[in-house]
Amino acid sequence: MAVVGAGPAGLFTADELVRQDRLPVTVDLLERLPVPFGLVRYGVAPDHPKIKAVTRSLQKIVEHPRVRFLGGVGFGAELDREDLLRHYDAVVYAAGAPADRGLGIPGESSPGCHPATAFVSWYSGHPDAGPPFALDARHAVVVGAGNVALDVARVLAKPARALERTDMPQPVLDALAVSKVTDITVLVRRGPEHTRFTTKELRELDELDGVAIRVPPGEAEPGGGPLDRTAENNLALFRSWTGEPAAGTERTITFRFWRRPVEVRGTPSVRELIVERTRLDASGALTGTGEREVLPAGLVLRSVGYRGLPLPGVPFDHERGVIRNAGGRVVDEAGEPCPREYVAGWLKRGPSGVIGTNRMDAAETVALMVEDLIGDRNGSGGPPIDALLRERGISPVTLDGWRRIDAAEIELGRRAGRERTKITDWAELRRLGGVPG
Amino acid sequence: MTFLIGPECVDVMDRSCVRVCPVDCIYEGARKLYINPEECIDCAACEAECPVQAIYFDEDVPEELSWAVADNAAFFTEVLPGRAAPLGSPGGAREVGPVGADTPRVAGLPRAADG
Ligand SMILES: Cc1cc2nc3c(=O)[nH]c(=O)nc-3n(C[C@H](O)[C@H](O)[C@H](O)COP(=O)(O)OP(=O)(O)OC[C@H]3O[C@@H](n4cnc5c(N)ncnc54)[C@H](O)[C@@H]3O)c2cc1C
Ligand SMILES: NC(=O)c1ccc[n+]([C@@H]2O[C@H](COP(=O)([O-])OP(=O)(O)OC[C@H]3O[C@@H](n4cnc5c(N)ncnc54)[C@H](OP(=O)(O)O)[C@@H]3O)[C@@H](O)[C@H]2O)c1
Ligand code: SF4
Ligand code: SF4
Numbered sequence: 001m002a003v004v005g006a007g008p009a010g011l012f013t014a015d016e017l018v019r020q021d022r023l024p025v026t027v028d029l030l031e032r033l034p035v036p037f038g039l040v041r042y043g044v045a046p047d048h049p050k051i052k053a054v055t056r057s058l059q060k061i062v063e064h065p066r067v068r069f070l071g072g073v074g075f076g077a078e079l080d081r082e083d084l085l086r087h088y089d090a091v092v093y094a095a096g097a098p099a100d101r102g103l104g105i106p107g108e109s110s111p112g113c114h115p116a117t118a119f120v121s122w123y124s125g126h127p128d129a130g131p132p133f134a135l136d137a138r139h140a141v142v143v144g145a146g147n148v149a150l151d152v153a154r155v156l157a158k159p160a161r162a163l164e165r166t167d168m169p170q171p172v173l174d175a176l177a178v179s180k181v182t183d184i185t186v187l188v189r190r191g192p193e194h195t196r197f198t199t200k201e202l203r204e205l206d207e208l209d210g211v212a213i214r215v216p217p218g219e220a221e222p223g224g225g226p227l228d229r230t231a232e233n234n235l236a237l238f239r240s241w242t243g244e245p246a247a248g249t250e251r252t253i254t255f256r257f258w259r260r261p262v263e264v265r266g267t268p269s270v271r272e273l274i275v276e277r278t279r280l281d282a283s284g285a286l287t288g289t290g291e292r293e294v295l296p297a298g299l300v301l302r303s304v305g306y307r308g309l310p311l312p313g314v315p316f317d318h319e320r321g322v323i324r325n326a327g328g329r330v331v332d333e334a335g336e337p338c339p340r341e342y343v344a345g346w347l348k349r350g351p352s353g354v355i356g357t358n359r360m361d362a363a364e365t366v367a368l369m370v371e372d373l374i375g376d377r378n379g380s381g382g383p384p385i386d387a388l389l390r391e392r393g394i395s396p397v398t399l400d401g402w403r404r405i406d407a408a409e410i411e412l413g414r415r416a417g418r419e420r421t422k423i424t425d426w427a428e429l430r431r432l433g434g435v436p437g
Numbered sequence: 438m439t440f441l442i443g444p445e446c447v448d449v450m451d452r453s454c455v456r457v458c459p460v461d462c463i464y465e466g467a468r469k470l471y472i473n474p475e476e477c478i479d480c481a482a483c484e485a486e487c488p489v490q491a492i493y494f495d496e497d498v499p500e501e502l503s504w505a506v507a508d509n510a511a512f513f514t515e516v517l518p519g520r521a522a523p524l525g526s527p528g529g530a531r532e533v534g535p536v537g538a539d540t541p542r543v544a545g546l547p548r549a550a551d552g
Binding site: 008012019050051053054056057058198199200203229230233354355356357358359360363 | 456457458459460461478479480481482483485490494496497531
């Protein structure tokens with residue numbers, strides 16, 4: 001079996017495949033990066049080491065004797081759909097949702113207005129991260145009410161000393177240490193009860209050293225309707241933050257509700273964000289009231305969700321940003337299954353759900369695979385991919401290569417008194433991974 | 438800090454939480470499931486899946502259920518009936534399988550049918 005992408009979805013798929021005993025399998029994990037773990041490595045906030053510890057479980061999957069890690073092998077680059085279908089009995093696409101969603105408002109592409117994706121990739125040390133962020137504005141606005149918005153706001157707000165021990169690359173720590181950002185606004189287009197923040201993540205803000213959390217009076221008001229436990233808990237927190245911030249804090253995070261962005265203004269770079277007040281209409285849909293407000297903003301980060309990218313040759317639902325599928329079986333435009341092709345994770349469901357959600361999701365896909373493949377003896381065992389890779393001059397980063405990268409990062413961190421410091425340079429990662437040239 | 442399972446799970450045990458735990462640290466007793474506080478990474482995946490909202494973050498446990506925090510831990514640190522040693526941190530519920538026993542407090546809870 002080939003699994004495309006070694007993030008949580010790909011790894012849980014591999015795990016389910018080698019755990020079931022109805023079909024004898026070996027799994028190749030084809031990952032475009034030289035390293036495994038996907039967004040656990042390049043998304044999960046660096047100041048959340050406890051959640052990052054999930055890599056211990058994920059590493060066990062990478063090390064399974066019937067699983068093979070092949071890093072630096074990208075679908076659509078090193079290998080394509082035909083190659084995989086020729087060399088494997090089945091393929092599972094688990095390449096995640098790496099693109100960002102836009103706001104669709106004027107001025108969005110001005111300098112100083114970025115997707116949260118870019119900021120997260122930068123502070124996580126992703127080898128494809130764009131230019132470094134210069135944090136020289138006082139006011140930052142984060143648009144969105146999901147956990148990613150919270151991660152971004154927290155990283156902006158935390159004093160550099162509180163991030164010093166994380167695995168962030170040194171240049172990132174240096175940039176954060178001289179950050180001039182003091183006022184961070186989290187802009188929520190609906191009410192406090194509609195936020196998608198996990199209560200535990202929200203509560204963590206209360207514990208930030210030197211950071212005041214604030215909600216303007218009268219704004220943490222729900223729009224009506226029944227509340228579930230999370231909504232109630234979040235609402236209670238927002239109410240507890242209502243009022244003026246305590247004096248003497250270094251930075252403030254302000255939550256604004258019932259406001260949506262309508263225009264980004266400023267040349268040559270962002271100076272303000274125009275927002276419009278919103279409410280729910282009789283049908284429960286969000287509408288603007290026409291009433292506008294200007295928020296000062298030298299940095300705008302939009303955290304309004306991720307989006308999957310099409311894989312060449314594989315049926316794609318452009319509206320939802322996922323591979324067309326039925327429960328994990330890839331299907332064509334007409335809804336007919338494409339034999340031997342499957343999908344798991346964010347590329348299957350869209351960009352929501354936590355790490356563990358992908359375990360259940362992978363189990364669903366693997367159950368269908370086993371059901372489909374158990375009677376099908378035609379395709380068993382195409383020629384191994386190794387000869388083809390050699391022919392194309394591709395030498396993958398193997399488990400040993402990944403172990404060397406891992407050890408080098410731990411060593412780099414140790415010298416600075418940290419558990420790990422990420423290596424961000426493609427060439428260096430490949431060299432450590434044992435890729436010649 | 439950890440997540441834990443309250444008595445709402447007793448005799449429900451539909452295992453929805455188990456399917457989403459990325460580190461497989463939710464273990465099955467005879468009448469209820471238990472989260473291993475040493476192995477849990479606080480990811481909150483299980484909390485959203487439970488149909489009876491039995492899963493709590495320890496800091497949010499309501500007063501009347503505060504006993505469940507220590508009771509969850511006890512499932513791993515105390516010797517359960519019929520066993521020779523405490524369960525400890527076995528590093529994966531799938532390998533262990535159903536444990537077939539409960540903490541004394543849970544074992545003694547009335548069955549739903551008994552009122
Ligand atoms: C910023 C952020 C923070 C998060 N924090 C948390 C958290 O604290 N706790 C939590 O539980 N969840 C968190 N999540 C959610 C969690 O990361 C996701 O649920 C999970 O990573 C999705 O898994 P996936 O495998 O589908 O995608 P990904 O993790 O994105 O993995 C996809 C993998 O496929 C690879 N790939 C992409 N294209 C190709 C290609 N063409 N060929 C080969 N390989 C390819 C990628 O390099 C990547 O390794 C966070 C998400 C984000 C965005
Ligand atoms: N610590 C953690 O556990 C953790 C950390 C990070 C991420 N994650 C998970 O990863 C997944 C992705 O997180 P996410 O934050 O990217 O997504 P998300 O939870 O789906 O949140 C996206 C947010 O953007 C808002 N939004 C969308 N379009 C908008 C627009 N045009 N203008 C203003 N707001 C807009 C949405 O508001 P509406 O509700 O109004 O649509 C929503 O609040 C989630 O499942 C999350 O829980 C978990
Ligand atoms: S919080 Fe996460 S790690 Fe802890 S028990 Fe729940 S799913 Fe498992
Ligand atoms: S989901 Fe809830 S009821 Fe079901 S087993 Fe888990 S804790 Fe018990």
